[in-house]
Amino acid sequence: MLDPKITIWNNVTYADNYYQRQIPEGDKKAIRGKLLTGVDNNQELEKWAGFDPAKESDNAHRAAVSWYAGTANLNESHVSDEKQQVFRRLGDLLVEGFSSDDKDKSWFVPGHVNANFPHGDENAPWEGIGTGWFYSVNGGGDDLRSYFVNGEKKSRDDLGDFKEFQDYLKKNRRSVSDDNTYTNNKIQVGTRMRGDHAVSSLFNGNFDVFAGKSDAQAKSKIPGWFVENDSGNQPLQKDLVRWHNINTFKEDGNDYLNRIGYNETKPNYALFLRTSQATEVVHNNFVVPEWGDLRFNLLAPAERGKLKVIIETPPSGIGETDWQSTTLETIDLSEGASGKLNQYKQDIYKIGFGREGGFETFHVPIDDRYRGKTARLRFKLESSNPAGVFLDDVFFSSAHLKFGNPSEARFDSRVPGDNPYRENLLIEKPQYAVSYNRTTKTPNWVSWQVNNAWLGKASRPEQTIFKKDSQLPQGWPEIDHDNYTDKNGKNFGFDQGHVIPSRDRTNHEKDNIATFLGTNLIPQSVDNNRYFTSKTDPAKASAWYNIEGLVRRLVAQDKQELYVVAGTYSTNWTDQKRSNAHPEEVLRGNTKSGEFQKQGIHIPRWTWKTILALDTPGMGVADVTENTKAYTFLTPNKPEPYKNWPEIGSPVAHPFNQIKDKLGLSEPLPDIQNATEWRDPSTWQVTIEQLEKLLQGKKINTLSSVPEDIRQHIKKQKYSIT
Template identity: 40%
Template sequence: MPGWSFHNGETSASVSTSNLVDVNQLSASDAPALHAELERIGVDQTKPNYALKLESGKSITHNRFVVPEWGNLRFDLHVPEAELKRGRSVLVTLSAADGSPLGVSSSINLTRAKQTRGAYLEDTQRIDYGIQGFETFQFEVPDNLRGKVANLKFEVVGGGTVYLDNVFFKSQHLLFGNPSDARNTTDLDVANRDNYLLEKAQFATAYDDSSKTPKWVSWQMNQKWLGNTSRSNLRFIEDKSIPETWGRIVHEDYTNSDYSRGHMLPSSHRTNSEKDNIATFLLTNVVPQHFDNNDNFRGEIPDNPAWTSFDDLLASNVDTDSKELYVVAGGYESNLNPQRISHRARPSALTQPQILTNKGINIPGWTWKVVLELERPGISPSDVRATNAVSYGILTPNEVEPAHVPTNPNGSVGNNGDFALPVPHPFNALLGLNLPEIPNKAAWRNWQTWKLTVNQIEELTELDFFSNIPDEIEEIIES
């Protein structure tokens, strides 16, 4: 493991082979849960995959390095269930190499996550998926260490054995690019409130305080993130990583508006653990969505809108076809007009947008999602080719379906039946296209009706997706 040295009394300053383990070769008796998880997610166990085994009282320190301009510190931990015990922890210390008092320490408690909404913050430093696989943890780096030469130390305190891997700066969810070059700073006098970077273990987002919604949310998706965890039946969660003086959005801010608290990263894309599923309920992962753009049409065929059908497709591409995806989602423009509510709820009522706008929350006119689909996990930006990757996106209207609008203004049924269909394709007015009419609700709910290239969505949003791919390849796959 280049760049690391042990400081535990051993005669050699380098990591000995006894401290490096090939996690693919751990027997079912050594680490039964990890052994089973590697098989479940389809890891190629014929190739070496080394992690560092850290035991109680031992530490490892990285050779001096320059702290990058941005990005949280992140690392992956596996902790066998038998090693969980109150009072045990992994202490992580990032300190200036010149001996000055600059630095930060954080502890990961070797106890099981409580898996409740109220314990969200504390659970970010407890173990959940890490009992069976490698779980990502991270913490923010103070501004006064940026650009400084520093040391990084990991130490097991109070007993126990853990396995450490993938120590990096910057979120894995931003491996292929930071679409708006968002940044996070602890100095609120210079913070960009409309492009404020938040890195979570489960996703990354650029928060826009002017709209009280994310500018974008980005996430990695592979078999590691999928499992059997059900959607958490939770109220949505105030994100306390937003400065309190800005005014944070809470669950009640949406109450009685008749808009859905719309996940950008869907709950269904984080089913590997309760803790990771709960994180999708952070309100920095939410925009107001019309129920017709986000909710199941129970008893109808088809029963899902295009937005959720697309989410299901992506999960299937990972679960069934073993693809790896990098996905970015957000809202575009505004639609602040009261809208008819779906006929299956309160057909004579209208949404109440003023409830949201009075809180400063923007209601997007459209919701978009772009996808980089890799033929297999582990392809780096420099290794992307037109032969091993594709990209595509959708842009869906955040409004009532024409299928739920009576053909006559007084609400009576006209000659065309219950639905105001067919309708001109909205992309014709928005993008200057010449697409055929949308003939029926099945077509309206088909995600392919709303498919666009990544380049088209970039032009609308003024964001730059997957920018870490070499330019000549990026242009080919985004067209």
């Protein structure tokens, strides 16, 4: 394993670095101290007494630690744990064999902005005040901190007013959301050692942090995961398998690794649990995060056995020694998912895509009683016949929220009247994440990842109707197909609109049917949803349909990985034409918007979508730069202005002009000239900054995991989609 790069984070108010370069002679493992860039105050200590030479018997950096301890405790002449002399006074030097000429080798002289003593000055305070621990808030000298800029000592006031000081910090700090994990792309480790966040929700949940694969190391423990006994039923490093060595991915016709851009020179490892050797694995003690489902990826080629997911908590009573175990869920490895809409709930913990396609994601909700508490996590394979399963990417965060939770939604199981998140309830699924609103009975937003692994040949359900979402807490409104139709099954003039389209989940029927749930449903105008006469001609399809096509083009043709967030804005319960563009719907008159109003289902006035485009699958927050592209759209959820609008001629005022101030537009936009322009996604393109200004009442903040300077730059851009 390799240490991360030393980083000065933006929550550090003062960065001071005291270091020695020497290490004990013959010690090839110790890391030498060094000057750090971006630090406010660097001090090299080794020219003073006790630092040179570093003896073989010494601990590396022992004297540096003792020096700092001497600034915190002004009474001690030795640091007891280190048995190191603290050279405060000339007398301390003489005792250790130094002469009176070595007074400049004494350790301490004040260094704050009001002190200008040369080192060794006999008139300077010698106790250890005015430096080191003194600069901390508890040390009392935080107002006198020294900042060294281009070698010149400056005070806080010298650095300017508040804004100028913030600019100084911005230049010399990095966001705490940055991932400083070792990333040398020239050797095998690189970015594979990263977890789900800069600080992983579960250390080494991806099984990619380990010493190596030599014969000696093969019998070593997997970092973060432990072996309880020597029975041989728990895995070691020898049980880690490179993805490209898994037989499923070697079979003819399986192009999973190619579709996700897998690179054999930078291998990804999974843990192989099997009845013949290692059947279970336990993660070391950890603190359960305050929010987020447990999620993990499985590949189960054999139709045998079951995998138990168990959480363990420490002994609670006096004299108790055994940890308490609770089975969270059991994954059925033997029976495959049916992929039928009426079997959605029963299929959740059955294998779908993970049988023959590739790794499949599972989510397990965590009860509130475990949040913030110490726990262990156990995966246990059980089968009376030979069985095996590959386990990977065990974390407490959704892949679909990798770049942030746009409204800081949270799941809460209480009924709506008692629920603080009744208008911002987080629902996490393997296929997407949702912020659901009890008041509007529609999602605020849906967030999802799209890459080639999600796209395939799976078909939509035979009956393309929406079902109630069983994941909603008890007492919440369960919206489905019946809420959008009358007693005879006729709709009220609006499409049952997907927020995440079913076409973004075609790798397996199990994943496709998950898009047909009431928490992914909005009343959507025909002219803001469908193609009209051609699936392939953008001029004969709605702008929203073309935006959905853009997503799949960027993935299928450009091999990109996208992170999409889509939602709605404002409400319009006014009756309107069903369609002015679809040849069949044009003849069917007006909508019955009042039927939705009676049920309290809000009809969106606008729909929006923002797309973060990454060049290759597997990239993370640390890979986002100011050159990363994002595309954002805002479309009116209403029929086109004219019936059978010609593709040229008959201009209309741009609807954005009605919300110009809310978008922050400085000037009105020119008229939309014809149907072709109306159906062009670029007509409805905005910046993320403009969208968030419009949505400011909903407190939407996309890309919140991206460092602020990069995030703000991206949010101001409008990139061409051609």
